Amino acid sequence: MAEAAVTTRLKKLINTPETEVKDAMAGMAAAHADLIRVEYDPNVIIRKDAPRKGKVGLVSGGGSGHEPMHGGYVGLGMLDAACPGAVFTSPTPDQMARATAAVDGVAGVLHVVKNYTGDIMNFEMAAELARGEGAKVNAVITNDDVAVQDSLYTAGRRGVGVTVLLEKIVGGAAEAGADLEAVTTLAKKVNANGRSMGMALTSCIVPVAGKVTFEIADDEMELGIGIHGEPGRERTKLKSADEIAEILTSTIVKDLPYKRGDEVLAFVNGMGGTPLIELYVIFNAVNRYLTGEGIKITRSLVGNYITSLEMAGCSVTLLKLDGETTKFWDAPVHTPALRWKV
Amino acid sequence: MAEAAVTTRLKKLINTPETEVKDAMAGMAAAHADLIRVEYDPNVIIRKDAPRKGKVGLVSGGGSGHEPMHGGYVGLGMLDAACPGAVFTSPTPDQMARATAAVDGVAGVLHVVKNYTGDIMNFEMAAELARGEGAKVNAVITNDDVAVQDSLYTAGRRGVGVTVLLEKIVGGAAEAGADLEAVTTLAKKVNANGRSMGMALTSCIVPVAGKVTFEIADDEMELGIGIHGEPGRERTKLKSADEIAEILTSTIVKDLPYKRGDEVLAFVNGMGGTPLIELYVIFNAVNRYLTGEGIKITRSLVGNYITSLEMAGCSVTLLKLDGETTKFWDAPVHTPALRWKV
Amino acid sequence: MAVTSAQIYGWLERYAGIVAEQKQYLTGLDAAIGDGDHGINMDRGFQTVLVKLAPVRDKDVGTLLKTTGMALVGSVGGAGGPLYGTFFLRAGAALDGKTEVSDRDLVGALEAGLKGVVERGKANPNDKTMVDALTPAVEQAKQALANGAPLEQALTAAADAAEKGMKATIPLKALKGRASYLGDRSIGHQDPGATSSYLMLRALSDSLATLPQRATTTTTTT
Amino acid sequence: MAVTSAQIYGWLERYAGIVAEQKQYLTGLDAAIGDGDHGINMDRGFQTVLVKLAPVRDKDVGTLLKTTGMALVGSVGGAGGPLYGTFFLRAGAALDGKTEVSDRDLVGALEAGLKGVVERGKANPNDKTMVDALTPAVEQAKQALANGAPLEQALTAAADAAEKGMKATIPLKALKGRASYLGDRSIGHQDPGATSSYLMLRALSDSLATLPQRATTTTTTT
């Protein structure tokens, strides 16, 4: 089973796999000096004007390779700091502890954690460290991926697309002055009202590994894929965009379930290697399906927002909206990757 | 040489190659109903509130497959209409003529045309048609690609990345009430001050063709590539991100030339299949190179803005800024793909 | 010999079939030095032509050719659309209202079409474009008629000249169109537009031939 | 037999070497049912461990193990970081200040480490995790000592039990960690964390063996 060391960089615009994350952080700092600053060892991307006195701090993090998540969401009205791990590997507690300290404006800090064993354990250790330093720290765990069977006895569902929406909405509330309890309650509500499912046409390539994570034939697709190249729910024959959109959307709709008359934010996300034109083809099919079900799209997001390196594929996320979540979705945001009304 | 018809869709999220553009237009209309409306046969994407009385109309267009260009740039402060052609094929004169009529607020219309023989001839025919209907039509041709040898006797340089920046800046001026002559003069200035060069790691796949446009080995890259999978200036061994960024940037810098003390907008663009983390690695190297040359980056843009379907690779564009161009770059914009200050 | 609307229609239909058949071949030529869509574009265009011609197929030659030109302009896009569109629009204008066309008129229409292509695209001879197939073809046809040859023979000479012109594009460096971006890398490849123009003229010659028709397509798949 | 700091250091160094050597193997196991980074993560971690241990290598066993734990927590990330980190932090805490460690103390430290892993990860036996290798290993070592066996024999029994536990993960369906997302598709694959845990215990047993050392790595490449 042991593989010979692969020396090729497998067609990536990097210097070395080992320097990729820091090089990219330096690039972000150079491109967005008006919004963020970065620190190395431990690696943290911090909102330029953090900590903001009296504002609840929002910290997230996870493996790199999902850009713009999370570093691209640091800024006004969204995250106060993000901790980029190695590619597809959750960051370490010292990163989150530093991030927490850097953004704590005395009003407390909320950790936004995607439900992966590694992320949860590292964030837990970080919270223990931060609390040891006197910080008030809450955590919310996103687990919106309907492709994964949920159960009391398992690690449960993965956190995927809803994480982005949650960071925006909860970031809006925190910016507006909501306290730690209110922010935490809102975060849980967003997570409870959101569901996602993804699929892949091709594998991604983890730079250090230097080869595709999985092999997949030219006429196959992987349904229910996560964002780390981990296998999905099933491998099937490639289908049309309309069929794929219907499988993803109907599975999501039945899960919550979303009901006739519901207003939703519909989010069609690219995995990184799929052209935008195709994401709009999918959005069209999602819209048609939801219209048929009497579910109304009142907000939408289409693009590469939570990616899996160069994987081709997409995910669909629905978030049931109410007045509060709509208001904070619409609230001003100014980050490298999302910006409006400012 | 004749190839057997390829039946596989080659891993695309589409229904059929023939329906792709219209399906995507319908998806755009559904996702961005607040900003745009679409018309079919001829296919046009139009700013929702067009025509705006007294405002110079901005129309662009080109082959599909470069999303978000141009449809994603229709909206406040940028384009008034975009004409999507078949994938990688410039649109037809009836599309541009319809777009021109739809956005003409009596102040005249500027056509933004990338320098490709097909685009130019189709836009010329459209302008003839529109002028026949009494419209005032000017055209500006972008030709910023330094990879192509320029000469009086050839088709000259291709229009690439500068087109996006021009549409934003000139859109800002048109929104602010500049007249057709002023808008045209500004457009020419932007084009004159901008230079680009691109490279590819992998080929793209035109859906109707159903196979890669070119073969390229795992350790090779194509330097000076365009945005249609057309071959570039040379095929070389794959290099590190720093080396690639230096080749692209130094070629650009020497061409204008950009000089010590110049202030520039630095734009690192993804070809569609390259992860954002890698684009930031490139931006970091571009920034380091320019800093070494004494050229100051005062504005930046990093992401997939003028793409070539799923091609992996990037392009670098520099635009020398002055007070006027900076002001209109910073001006409010609200389109599907670019948005700020509104 | 006078050429009828039916014969012109037959030419256009035959050429549409050849384009459909040679779609991958033309596209392959374009992939080598362009963007790999010439066959796809031309096929989309001539399928549209067939649809648009159906209701006017009994009309005069000018109408047939102008309808073809409009259909191409409105459906092909790229460089091919305006160029072939202009070719047929100009040729059609030269034959306005005629249901029977003299030999000289027909060749004159081809010449008008070529003139339109050159005005639209501003290509010079040896720029490695369709002009390199069309120019010698029109010259040879005129020459043959001037020498008293019958139309059939003039058009065969035109197709032969186009074929030679097409092949002569191989060693050229492209100076116009997308292939010009390649500079020296365009050398050694046959121009796709010159190839589709040759096929168009061969189809014309074969359509109007009273001899058993030549197998048009077999000459192009090598 | 009393275990010294030097022997513990030797164990950690040996294990770091094995992880480096088995990086692709562990990563391959993880690619099948996880995200394909376990070997990469562990190797990054143990390379950091070597760096961090260098200045403290003459210190007490507790310091060595706690330093190892801190290095892992701060460099591995993922599930492996907190789990292995906690294992070594707890084991180190149990041996605080000791430069010589009794057989019972050493096995007790392993037990404390395992307890930490279970508290941190909340995995039950047969959830298809590293716990399935560590639990029988600790049990067998305790049993062996209770039966009066020398440490060397107890640790060999532990490594053998870990190996059995590792192999026993193959038919299991994963209920914890990333592999649990696969549901039934996780069946038939050996758990990467159980594999790295087995390698760790085999390295310990080999490090402390007075017998000629077993070729640790050859057993793992099949």
Ligand SMILES: Nc1ncnc2c1ncn2[C@@H]1O[C@H](COP(=O)(O)OP(=O)(O)O)[C@@H](O)[C@H]1O
């Ligand atoms: N300026 C021009 N004048 C004449 N013919 C041209 C010119 N530019 C390009 N062509 C012809 O067009 C052909 C390419 O057509 P096509 O592939 O359909 O368009 P595009 O280049 O826009 O993709 C070339 O092979 C060439 O023969």
Ligand SMILES: Nc1ncnc2c1ncn2[C@@H]1O[C@H](COP(=O)(O)OP(=O)(O)O)[C@@H](O)[C@H]1O
């Ligand atoms: N809750 C848990 N308790 C114990 N071990 C676990 C748990 N979750 C995962 N593991 C172990 O971690 C291993 C995976 O580690 P690694 O690949 O480094 O982390 P990640 O899954 O975050 O990529 C699994 O093979 C399993 O043995």
Ligand SMILES: [Mg+2]
């Ligand atoms: Mg991982």
Ligand SMILES: [Mg+2]
């Ligand atoms: Mg084209």
Ligand SMILES: [Mg+2]
């Ligand atoms: Mg072409």
Ligand SMILES: [Mg+2]
């Ligand atoms: Mg893993």
